[in-house]
Amino acid sequence: MYIAIEGIDTAGKSTQIERLREHFKDAVITKEPGGTEIGKEIREMVLSTRAKSKRAEFLLFLADRAEHIKEVVEPNQGKLIISDRSAVSGVAYALVQKEIDKKDLVLLNNFATNGIYPSKIFLLKLSEDELRFRLSQKELDGIELRGVEYLLNIQEAIIEAAKLLDLELVTIDATRKIDTITSEILNNIN
Numbered sequence: 042m043y044i045a046i047e048g049i050d051t052a053g054k055s056t057q058i059e060r061l062r063e064h065f066k067d068a069v070i071t072k073e074p075g076g077t078e079i080g081k082e083i084r085e086m087v088l089s090t091r092a093k094s095k096r097a098e099f100l101l102f103l104a105d106r107a108e109h110i111k112e113v114v115e116p117n118q119g120k121l122i123i124s125d126r127s128a129v130s131g132v133a134y135a136l137v138q139k140e141i142d143k144k145d146l147v148l149l150n151n152f153a154t155n156g157i158y159p160s161k162i163f164l165l166k167l168s169e170d171e172l173r174f175r176l177s178q179k180e181l182d183g184i185e186l187r188g189v190e191y192l193l194n195i196q197e198a199i200i201e202a203a204k205l206l207d208l209e210l211v212t213i214d215a216t217r218k219i220d221t222i223t224s225e226i227l228n229n230i231n
């Protein structure tokens with residue numbers, strides 16, 4: 042089973058994934074971007090927001106995804122795979138950029154993933170106040186510097202992206218206690 046934890050920056054994805062790692066000792070824990078050797082280099086490139094073209098940025102994420110599916114997801118299909126982000130992020134961030142039409146977004150992701158998608162997506166959903174607070178507590182990367190409004194639009198776009206890709210989405214209130222969120226995810230996986 043391949044599942045993905047989704048949410049905007051600071052939603053608590055890494056925190057929950059560390060909890061799931063403790064619970065599922067045999068699971069393959071991975072992430073996008075940066076779940077492979079080449080992916081680590083792509084991650085550094087995209088997070089520095091050096092690409093002038095939004096299309097180039099989108100294609101870098103897509104290249105990371107293609108490598109991730111081939112190197113991590115495909116060989117571990119028989120195991121529980123838990124990924125920090127997935128194609129849903131790819132489509133959501135691109136929807137907000139409005140550079141590529143929706144049909145092409147789906148086609149390009151089908152090409153990159155070879156049609157392999159998570160069977161369940163958990164969206165950790167933040168309130169505006171909590172997002173502002175969490176962003177104020179950290180040093181921001183190039184994408185986070187695009188601001189609160191941008192990230193809230195992404196949060197809405199994640200819901201649309203899951204629909205476009207026809208994936209099951211479980212929305213979780215990410216402002217609650219860490220333990221409560223972990224329990225909700227575990228109840229949904231089991």
Ligand SMILES: Nc1ncnc2c1ncn2[C@@H]1O[C@H](COP(=O)(O)OP(=O)(O)OP(=O)(O)O)[C@@H](O)[C@H]1O
Binds near residue numbers: 054056215
């Ligand atoms: N349920 C929670 N309640 C309060 N604080 C939380 C909760 N979950 C995570 N945090 C805190 O919010 C911050 C961001 O969490 P985390 O790094 O897990 O988010 P993320 O979604 O992985 O972020 P990014 O996408 O930016 O890497 C951390 O300081 C973390 O301790």
Ligand SMILES: Cc1cn([C@H]2C[C@H](O)[C@@H](COP(=O)(O)O)O2)c(=O)[nH]c1=O
Binds near residue numbers: 073
């Ligand atoms: C997969 C993917 C990610 N992004 C953005 C979302 C985040 O701002 C960063 C990844 O950083 P994180 O610490 O791993 O959350 O990249 C994107 O714009 N497009 C994508 O396809």
